[in-house]
Amino acid sequence: MCDRQPEDTPATGNLPCELDAFVGREAELAELAGVLDGARLVTVTGTGGVGKSRLAARAAARIAPPDGVWRVELAPVLDPAFVDHAVVAALGLTDHTARAPRETLLDHLAERQLLLVLDGFEHLVGTCAQLVAELLGRAPGLRVLAAGRRPLGVPGERLFPLAPLDEDEAVDLFTDRAALHGVCAPDGAEVRELCRRLEGIPLAVELAAGRLRALSPGQLLDRLDDRFRLLTRTDPDAPWRHRTLRTAIGWSHELCTPGERLLWARLSVFAGCFDLEAVEYVCGGHGLPAEDVLDVLQELLAQSVVSREDTETGVRYRMLDTVRAYGADWLAATGDTERLRRRHRDWYLGLATWCELDWFSPRQPEVAARVEAELPNLRRALEHCLSEPEEAHLGQLLAGSLWFCWVGCGRLSEGRHWLDQAVRLDSGHEPSRLKALWVLGYVAILQGDTVAALAALHECGEEAELSVNDTAAAYAEHRTGCLALVSDDMAGAEALLRSALDRYREIGELNSNVLMGQVELGMARAFQGDLAEAVRLCEDVREICEDHGERWARSYALYVLAYAAWREGDQVRARELLADCLGHAHSFRDLLGSVLVVELLALVTVTDGDAAEAAVLQGAAARMWPSVGLPLFGSAYYNAPHELCEATARERLGDERYEECVRAGALLDREAAVARALGTRPADPDLLEALPAPRTGISPDMQEPAASPTRKGGETAG
Numbered sequence: 123m124c125d126r127q128p129e130d131t132p133a134t135g136n137l138p139c140e141l142d143a144f145v146g147r148e149a150e151l152a153e154l155a156g157v158l159d160g161a162r163l164v165t166v167t168g169t170g171g172v173g174k175s176r177l178a179a180r181a182a183a184r185i186a187p188p189d190g191v192w193r194v195e196l197a198p199v200l201d202p203a204f205v206d207h208a209v210v211a212a213l214g215l216t217d218h219t220a221r222a223p224r225e226t227l228l229d230h231l232a233e234r235q236l237l238l239v240l241d242g243f244e245h246l247v248g249t250c251a252q253l254v255a256e257l258l259g260r261a262p263g264l265r266v267l268a269a270g271r272r273p274l275g276v277p278g279e280r281l282f283p284l285a286p287l288d289e290d291e292a293v294d295l296f297t298d299r300a301a302l303h304g305v306c307a308p309d310g311a312e313v314r315e316l317c318r319r320l321e322g323i324p325l326a327v328e329l330a331a332g333r334l335r336a337l338s339p340g341q342l343l344d345r346l347d348d349r350f351r352l353l354t355r356t357d358p359d360a361p362w363r364h365r366t367l368r369t370a371i372g373w374s375h376e377l378c379t380p381g382e383r384l385l386w387a388r389l390s391v392f393a394g395c396f397d398l399e400a401v402e403y404v405c406g407g408h409g410l411p412a413e414d415v416l417d418v419l420q421e422l423l424a425q426s427v428v429s430r431e432d433t434e435t436g437v438r439y440r441m442l443d444t445v446r447a448y449g450a451d452w453l454a455a456t457g458d459t460e461r462l463r464r465r466h467r468d469w470y471l472g473l474a475t476w477c478e479l480d481w482f483s484p485r486q487p488e489v490a491a492r493v494e495a496e497l498p499n500l501r502r503a504l505e506h507c508l509s510e511p512e513e514a515h516l517g518q519l520l521a522g523s524l525w526f527c528w529v530g531c532g533r534l535s536e537g538r539h540w541l542d543q544a545v546r547l548d549s550g551h552e553p554s555r556l557k558a559l560w561v562l563g564y565v566a567i568l569q570g571d572t573v574a575a576l577a578a579l580h581e582c583g584e585e586a587e588l589s590v591n592d593t594a595a596a597y598a599e600h601r602t603g604c605l606a607l608v609s610d611d612m613a614g615a616e617a618l619l620r621s622a623l624d625r626y627r628e629i630g631e632l633n634s635n636v637l638m639g640q641v642e643l644g645m646a647r648a649f650q651g652d653l654a655e656a657v658r659l660c661e662d663v664r665e666i667c668e669d670h671g672e673r674w675a676r677s678y679a680l681y682v683l684a685y686a687a688w689r690e691g692d693q694v695r696a697r698e699l700l701a702d703c704l705g706h707a708h709s710f711r712d713l714l715g716s717v718l719v720v721e722l723l724a725l726v727t728v729t730d731g732d733a734a735e736a737a738v739l740q741g742a743a744a745r746m747w748p749s750v751g752l753p754l755f756g757s758a759y760y761n762a763p764h765e766l767c768e769a770t771a772r773e774r775l776g777d778e779r780y781e782e783c784v785r786a787g788a789l790l791d792r793e794a795a796v797a798r799a800l801g802t803r804p805a806d807p808d809l810l811e812a813l814p815a816p817r818t819g820i821s822p823d824m825q826e827p828a829a830s831p832t833r834k835g836g837e838t839a840g
Contacts, residue, residue: 145295145298146291146294146295147177147291150177150284151180153282154177154178154181154282155184155185158181158237158267161265162258162264162266162278163254163258163265163266163268163274163278164265164266164267164268164279164280164281164282165268165269165270165273165274165279165281166178166268166270167270167281167284168285169286169323170271170367170443170444171367171370171371171442171444172284172285172286172323172324173287173324174241174269175241175242175269176324177284178241179193182237182239185237187235187236188234188235188236189234189263190236191237191239192212192213192214192236192237192238192239193239193241194208194209194239194240194241195208195241196240196241196242196243196250197241197242198393198394198498198501198502200245200502201505202248204539205246205250206222206223206227207223209238209253210226210227210536211497211533213230215749216711216713216749216792217713217749218532218568218569218714218750219534219569219570219749219750219751220538220569220571220751223535224253226535226749228257228260229748231257231261231263231264232261233263234264235264236263236265237265237267238257238264238266238267239268239269240254240266240267240268240269240270241270242269242443243270244270244271244272247272247274247275250268250274251274251275254268255276255277258276258278286321286322286323287317287323287327288322289314289317289318289322292317292318292320292322292324292327295324295327295328296313296316296317296331297309297313299328299331299332299426300331303332303335303424305331305334307331307334310339312340316330316346319343319346320370323370325367325444326367326370326371328426329370329425330342330346330374331426332374332424332425332427333425335424336377337377345373345377346369346373367444371444371445371448374425374427375448378421378425378427379418381410382418382421382425382427384409384410385415385422386422386427386445386448386449387453387456387458388404388405388410388449388453389401389441389449390441390446390453391404391450391453391459391465391466391502392404392441392446392502393498393499393501393502394440394499395431395433395439395495395498396440397437397438397439398415398416398419398437398439400470400473401415401419401439403465403468403469404462404465404466405462405465419439423439427441427445428440429442433495434491434495435488435491435492435495438495463506466502466503466506467503467506467513470496470499470500470502470520471503471519471520471523473492473496474493474500474520474523474524475523477489477523477526477527478524478525478526481526481530481633481634481674482632482633482634482670482672483670483671483672484670484672485671486673487709487710489526490530490531490710493527493531500520500524503520504517504521504540507520508543508547511547514544514548514550515550515551516554517540518547518549518551518554518555518558519557521537521543521558521561522541522554523557525561525564525565528541528561528565529564529565529568530710531711531712532712532713534569537561537565538562538565538566538569541558541561541562541565544562545558545559545562545578552589552591553591553594555585556585556586556589556591556594556598557594557597559578559581559582559585559594559598560578560582560594560597560601562578563575563578563579563582563605564601564604566578567601567604567605567608568751569751570755572609575601575605576602579598579605580598580602582594583595583598583602586598592625592629593629593631595625596622596625596626596629596631599618599621599622600623600626600635603615603616603618603619603621603622603639603642604619607619607642607645608755609757610757612646612759613650615646616643616647619642623636623640623643626639634672634675637663637667637675637679638675638678640659640662640663641659641663641675641679644660644679644682647659648682649759653686653689656682656686657682660679660680660682660683661679661683663675663676663679664676664683667679673706674706676706677702677703677707680699680700680703681700681703681722683699684696684697684699684700684703687699688722688726688729696726697723700722700723700726701800703715703719704716704799704800705800707719708792708796713746713749713750714750716746716792717743717746717750720739720743720746720796720799721739721754721764722763723799724737724740724767725763725766727739728767728770728771728774733770733774733775733780734779734783735783736767736771737768737771737780737783737784738783738787738790738798739798739799740764740767740787741783741784741785741789741790742787742788742794742795742798742799743787743795744784745787745788745789745791746792746795771783
């Protein structure tokens with residue numbers, strides 16, 4: 123998809139931007155809306171190019187369920203195992219736990235009322251049918267509108283067969299698209315005959331209209347007649363409308379210049395949207411000079427073979443699946459498919475490497491947006507690498523290089539999917555596999571999967587020492603220290619983190635991950651009672667981050683400094699620092715960072731004298747924690763501020779009122795919770811009590827909470 127909205131976006135959710143291109147179909151729209159009113163699963167079926175996706179999107183836009191309409195584009199998904207991940211991503215969900223994405227979906231949808239639009243599922247029909255059946259059975263407020271060439275076959279499914287346009291609507295579409303190309307094509311005998319020959323299939327009509335700059339309707343009709351006669355003789359067993367569409371596409375293909383046909387075929391290796399730079403690299407050369415690619419692409423745009431989309435990352439392009447499939451057949455016929463797939467892989471591996479390097483820079487937000495837009499193609503590259511034994515090392519490198527996407531942009535579950543596959547392969551290339559191992563350990567820590575984290579990090583550390591890979595050894599030790607930190611082993615965490623930081627200095631490593639190690643060391647010192655040292659370490663991190671324009675590790679350093687400000691009674695500064703931290707965490711979809719800040723803001727708020735608002739924030743945090751993992755890591759150290767806030771709020775409000783406020787907070791979705799947490803509150807700084815003794819005998823002077831131990835970081839050479 124060209125864009126995707128955050129979780130809980132109301133009403134129209136993530137419907138595509140193609141709605142404005144809709145012409146006709148008013149009767150079908152009204153009928154489909156009526157069917158949707160009376161059925162929980164409706165599938166729009168019909169031949170390729172008949173307008174199923176467009177009709178489904180238009181019908182969905184007329185519906186306003188309380189929790190929105192969400193579209194899942196499944197055409198780029200090749201692996202059935204990735205269907206659940208694709209739906210999670212389309213819903214904008216962030217889940218850091220080790221639970222399966224299906225559980226995340228069931229939990230999210232259980233009490234929501236929304237419409238899920240599944241588009242382009244026919245190559246995954248079995249998997250999609252099983253998913254839809256389970257979701258409908260477990261989520262009573264869910265409705266599903268599917269669009270594909272065949273039914274899902276789920277009990278209770280209502281089919282909505284979509285016929286081609288009638289003659290008048292086809293003519294309207296033809297003249298409308300002609301006008302977009304700057305050509306006047308009034309209703310007349312030749313236009314009507316052309317639309318009849320094209321069987322009213324919208325895609326075929328649009329392709330024909332794209333030719334009007336060079337040919338008149340009469341010339342189009344003559345050429346199309348020849349093409350129809352040829353196809354009828356050679357493919358007598360194909361369904362007529364399938365032959366009509368393929369004929370129209372093939373006829374448009376024949377009218378292309380050799381360069382246009384070549385680019386059309388090569389563009390078929392892309393998934394979803396793509397940009398000009400990728401096209402020039404992947405498709406240029408071997409008969410199509412890179413400097414000519416733009417001119418040829420513009421011709422394909424003019425002929426409606428390719429469409430343009432304006433997105434937050436700039437101008438991007440896409441091909442309809444039917445057009446892409448035709449190009450893929452021609453690419454295969456030329457014997458050039460494997461070379462183009464390798465070119466595609468090389469480009470996106472290079473892109474991931476560049477983004478990893480650029481993460482430690484002022485361009486972090488741009489990197490996050492770019493990777494989000496490129497995910498379909500990055501997945502395609504991963505699928506290619508991990509399915510080809512000789513390219514396993516490149517798959518490991520790609521999965522490891524995207525650590526910042528998995529860890530920092532709310533995609534831990536997807537990252538775990540690819541990393542688990544990658545490390546199982548014997549690539550024969552130790553550095554790539556070691557990188558995938560330590561990133562897997564990092565992801566597993568964040569998911570609360572201690573056993574998997576220990577296994578991956580232990581293997582990485584041992585193999586790194588044997589192969590004298592100092593970089594991998596440093597990362598393995600760092601993340602093992604991180605695991606000790608969340609396991610309340612402060613002495614072990616400090617020793618491991620200090621050693622890892624020494625290793626980083628020896629090899630000259632400096633990036634977000636290294637700085638996060640210093641913040642984690644600051645946490646370990648704070649938990650052991652040395653708040654001054656924790657502040658010194660985090661002020662140093664803050665200064666380095668500001669010098670480099672880094673925002674991620676900086677936000678966690680601010681978290682520690684905010685806690686220190688609270689302890690010193692400076693509530694205004696504490697709230698300012700936390701607001702800064704929360705703004706960046708939320709913009710990166712960093713759910714763990716967000717919930718930790720909300721928890722500390724609750725403590726600051728109760729200190730300010732507003733116990734009711736503090737309880738509301740605790741309720742909001744409680745709703746967020748299940749998507750993060752074990753609340754506050756199950757750690758006595760991390761839990762102490764939460765317990766202090768709860769005890770104080772209960773004392774001031776009484777148990778009944780406190781629970782009422784917590785329940786109110788639990789009704790807030792993530793967007794609302796963040797907005798509420800960032801609101802200003804009247805100050806009444808009269809609560810600066812010592813933290814209560816935690817449940818496992820930790821002394822009060824070891825209870826200082828600090829930044830997240832597991833969230834940020836990065837690596838550019840490992």
